[in-house]
Amino acid sequence: MKRILLIVGGGIAAYKACELIRLLRGAGHQVRCVLTDGGAQFVTPMTLAALSEQPVHTSLWDLKDEAEMGHIQLSRQADLVVVAPATADLLARMAAGIADDLATTLLLATDKPVLAAPAMNVRMWLHPATVRNVDRLRGDGVTVIEPDQGPMACGEHGPGRLPEPAAILAAIEARLGVGCQRLAGKHVLVTAGPTHEPIDPVRYIANRSSGRQGFAIAQAVADMGARVTLVAGPVALPTPPGCTRIDVETAVEMANAVAQALPADAAIMVAAVADWRTESAAGQKLKKAAMAPALALVPNPDILAMLGQSPHRPRLLVGFAAETERVVEHATAKRAAKNADWIVANDVSGDAMGGNDNRVQLVTADGVEHWPQLPKMAVAQRLAERIADAL
Ligand code: PMT
Secondary structure: OOEEEEEEOOOOOHHHHHHHHHHHHHOOOEEEEEEOOOHHHOOOHHHHHHHHOOOEEOOOOOHHHHHHOOHHHHHHOOOEEEEEEEOHHHHHHHHHOOOOOHHHHHHHHOOOOEEEEEOOOHHHHHOHHHHHHHHHHHHOOOEEOOOEEEEOOOOOEEEEEOOOHHHHHHHHHHHHOOOOOOOOOOEEEEEEOEOOEEOOOOOEEOOOOOOHHHHHHHHHHHHOOOEEEEEEOOOOOOOOOOEEEEEOOOHHHHHHHHHHHOOOOEEEEOOEOOOEEEOOOOOOOOOOOOOOOOOOEEEOOOHHHHHHHOOOOOOEEEEEEEEOOOHHHHHHHHHHHOOOOEEEEEEOOOOOOOOOEEOEEEEEOOEEEEOOOEEHHHHHHHHHHHHHHHO
């Protein structure tokens, strides 16, 4: 039994919060509700109280509530704080750290994980301000699940619908590490991010990888119960809950960290490892001169290929292939050359490297699966399901 603090925001989708409470209670969890002023325009405190069989909290200034249970306590006694529906306004106030009502005060005061299920008009969801706020929240460690696509109450069509309550329940249980633990007992090794290859003490060779796709995969497999070792190049991302993170800078350091993390049941090599490094980095900052310095480059170890040949080769070895042309053809060649089981062929001609979404194709011994363009977390969850099937 887990304790869920459910914050119901103001939107037509608030009615789905009633079904969510029913599902959460059916799964054995305790639910306490906080209803915002906007939420109260769509559902009543009485409805939520009847479904949750708990008092419903609505106001920061309700002295009776403060006497019975201070708001700090309310958010800290929960195992997870869930915001559903999370409106554009609520997400913006969360991202800005504003605490001007009970819901936002609880969200700022909590030391527990937070999961938000957004619901809003498609234009609001796609607005740069909302995109920025969601990015900021994810960077702060909040799990923001993707809204569904489809017709909306306002008559428009696109992403922005609150996911079905069953899908929110699944995301909640994954975040809590309960429910379907298909990878329990498995050790999964994930590499993520770029490597930095020094030229001198202040300059380096790098690439545009943000680490997002790899971190999302680490989170998705950890959510399914795997023990995860995440070997991360230099990125500014919070460690996904439940993962052991090893920070490295160069390809050689990454190769060593990967070798030390073995044995593993599966290895997912998402890192954009630099293919070359300078033969020797200058000990002092190179001085600007009339002639640009000639950099002698030498190949870096190919970590994926090394794992493919290792006596400790993981049972499932998955590589990524970042390509800008003839994506599947190159990925297929890499699968054979590196002795990988699967290659996730990644078209990086757009902004997949560094961006929020990814378009991939899964190349296996059975052929090529074409996946639609998806948020990186959705790619990660889909891949995690496939990994669980394979293991
Ligand atoms: O980090 P993001 O901004 O979220 O972007 C994600 C991503 C685009 C970086 C990611 O999805 C991706 O495609 N990663 C692979 C990038 C890459 O280096 O591809 P590659 O085709 O050069 O390498 C093929 C495979 O060999 C990869 O699994 C890579 O990790 C591995 N490799 C490459 C070189 C090397 N020296 N050692 C390796 O292990």
